[in-house]
Amino acid sequence: MLKISELYSGYGKMRVIQGVSLELSKGEILAILGPNGAGKTTLLNSVFGIATIHSGDIYLDGTKITGKKPSEIVKLGVSYSPQLDNVFPNLTVEENLYVGAFIRGRDPKIKEDIENIFELFPEIKRRRHQKAKTLSGGERQMLAVARALMTNPKVLLLDEPTAGLSPKAGITLMRKVREIKETMNIAVLVVEQNVARALEVADKASVLVGGRILREGSAEEFRHIEIEKLFFGK
Numbered sequence: 001m002l003k004i005s006e007l008y009s010g011y012g013k014m015r016v017i018q019g020v021s022l023e024l025s026k027g028e029i030l031a032i033l034g035p036n037g038a039g040k041t042t043l044l045n046s047v048f049g050i051a052t053i054h055s056g057d058i059y060l061d062g063t064k065i066t067g068k069k070p071s072e073i074v075k076l077g078v079s080y081s082p083q084l085d086n087v088f089p090n091l092t093v094e095e096n097l098y099v100g101a102f103i104r105g106r107d108p109k110i111k112e113d114i115e116n117i118f119e120l121f122p123e124i125k126r127r128r129h130q131k132a133k134t135l136s137g138g139e140r141q142m143l144a145v146a147r148a149l150m151t152n153p154k155v156l157l158l159d160e161p162t163a164g165l166s167p168k169a170g171i172t173l174m175r176k177v178r179e180i181k182e183t184m185n186i187a188v189l190v191v192e193q194n195v196a197r198a199l200e201v202a203d204k205a206s207v208l209v210g211g212r213i214l215r216e217g218s219a220e221e222f223r224h225i226e227i228e229k230l231f232f233g234k
């Protein structure tokens with residue numbers, strides 16, 4: 001579904017990603033793990049067309065998306081929930097979901113999809129007429145993920161969806177991500193600081209250090225490795 005091949009990318013001339021290749025299939029969650037500054041966000045930015053691609057290619061279902069604009073990439077089926085500024089604070093929950101569906105124009109199915117999303121996230125359904133800025137941290141992150149789903153993506157990119165959440169809210173959200181990939185049969189590329197939380201729901205994981213993939217494998221095989229060893233090989 002998503003294939004990244006020998007990617008070198010960064011910002012302007014600055015290189016952050018140094019030869020990353022990975023593949024993500026439909027119905028899979030791939031967790032990108034790694035220390036601060038490893039390039040995790042830059043990898044997502046590269047897929048979404050907001051970083052500078054120096055060389056390499058990115059394919060979605062065999063179609064090359066390298067170098068395309070984010071608006072085109074969304075239309076092809078990739079949605080992105082960034083770490084910050086991922087909801088419109090002064091819009092209501094429902095309005096945020098309508099804005100999320102903006103690229104679908106006047107698609108009559110939008111209303112029905114919003115109700116389906118609310119079935120997945122009853123926590124925010126209760127707050128549908130409340131402004132996003134009045135939500136709790138956990139509810140706000142659920143809204144951010146829900147908003148990203150409104151484009152009907154094939155691939156969902158999530159940047160630290162549990163950042164700043166309590167352990168309980170964090171695990172609830174990650175389990176929700178798993179439920180989403182199962183019910184909607186989509187592929188999820190998730191960047192997470194919390195390794196245990198990510199590995200609980202992910203199918204596989206890649207460890208990114210210094211812009212390179214240090215190791216990759218099934219989430220199961222990483223569950224028993226200490227973080228220091230995972231990130232720094234100690």
Ligand SMILES: Nc1ncnc2c1ncn2[C@@H]1O[C@H](COP(=O)(O)OP(=O)(O)OP(=O)(O)O)[C@@H](O)[C@H]1O
Pocket residue numbers: 011014016034035036037038039040041042043
């Ligand atoms: N817009 C930008 N312009 C220039 N440099 C950037 C930009 N965004 C990030 N960088 C740099 O790229 C490098 C990788 O940053 P990135 O945010 O991808 O790392 P990360 O693994 O997501 O880190 P963290 O876990 O701390 O969020 C860092 O050195 C950072 O300073």
